[in-house]
Amino acid sequence: MIVLKTHSELEQMKKACRISADALNVAEEIIKPGVTTREIDRAMHDYIVKCGAKPSFLGLYGFPASACISVNDVVIHGIPSGYRLQPGDIVSVDVGATIDGYHGDNAFTFPVGDIAPEVAELLRVTRESLYKGIEAATVGHRIGDISYAVQSHVTPYGYGIVRQFVGHGVGRELHEDPEVPNFGRPGRGPRLAEGMTIAIEPMITLEGDDVTIDADKWTTRTKSGKAAAHFEHTIAITKDGPVILTKR
Numbered sequence: 001m002i003v004l005k006t007h008s009e010l011e012q013m014k015k016a017c018r019i020s021a022d023a024l025n026v027a028e029e030i031i032k033p034g035v036t037t038r039e040i041d042r043a044m045h046d047y048i049v050k051c052g053a054k055p056s057f058l059g060l061y062g063f064p065a066s067a068c069i070s071v072n073d074v075v076i077h078g079i080p081s082g083y084r085l086q087p088g089d090i091v092s093v094d095v096g097a098t099i100d101g102y103h104g105d106n107a108f109t110f111p112v113g114d115i116a117p118e119v120a121e122l123l124r125v126t127r128e129s130l131y132k133g134i135e136a137a138t139v140g141h142r143i144g145d146i147s148y149a150v151q152s153h154v155t156p157y158g159y160g161i162v163r164q165f166v167g168h169g170v171g172r173e174l175h176e177d178p179e180v181p182n183f184g185r186p187g188r189g190p191r192l193a194e195g196m197t198i199a200i201e202p203m204i205t206l207e208g209d210d211v212t213i214d215a216d217k218w219t220t221r222t223k224s225g226k227a228a229a230h231f232e233h234t235i236a237i238t239k240d241g242p243v244i245l246t247k248r
């Protein structure tokens with residue numbers, strides 16, 4: 001069931017989204033060679049709690065940390081650890097916060113020092129695809145129009161699209177209906193209506209659609225072993241067009 005939010009509910013939800021976005025800023029400030037992914041998680045956790053919010057991911061389905069921190073070939077759901085970031089790594093940080101009964105959810109892939117040009121292009125194009133998806137999120141369109149906008153932006157580069165994981169509605173629950181795939185056909189799927197709040201989150205790889213999941217049951221890697229990028233915003237669909245609630 002898709003839950004539509006009233007104007008005042010959207011206003012309430014903005015707080016959770018702003019804290020989620022600011023948590024990514026906290027991560028960005030400390031990401032550099034030598035920092036551990038656990039230190040990044042801890043800094044974001046402390047920031048969210050300081051704001052009077054709760055980390056949405058902590059304990060969700062048993063996840064053991066406040067943020068998913070995924071390095072290089074890890075697409076999503078990386079568990080923060082003692083791994084020290086190295087120059088040339090990319091690190092995808094996915095974090096959500098909840099306050100006043102609503103959640104925000106966002107992700108960004110950061111470069112660590114200088115990265116390979118082909119990886120830099122993957123980051124640029126994946127980020128662009130998120131905005132293509134957002135542009136398509138207008139009243140009267142359908143979910144498939146968002147999916148197609150993302151897909152058609154990345155496929156000319158020969159990249160893979162992760163199909164096993166998709167975007168989602170977000171609101172009182174972190175994960176609500178509808179699913180928002182990063183592939184699909186225009187004009188298909190649920191119709192977009194005023195008051196829908198969704199997380200659009202392209203997960204794009206340098207090569208191949210397939211992923212594998214580690215024995216820890218979380219860490220999700222590209223089967224090709226190649227790098228993956230992940231960018232996400234929580235947006236609201238309004239009569240005036242899409243509004244990015246997790247804008248940084």
Ligand code: MG
Nearest residue numbers: 105199201232
């Ligand atoms: Mg999400």
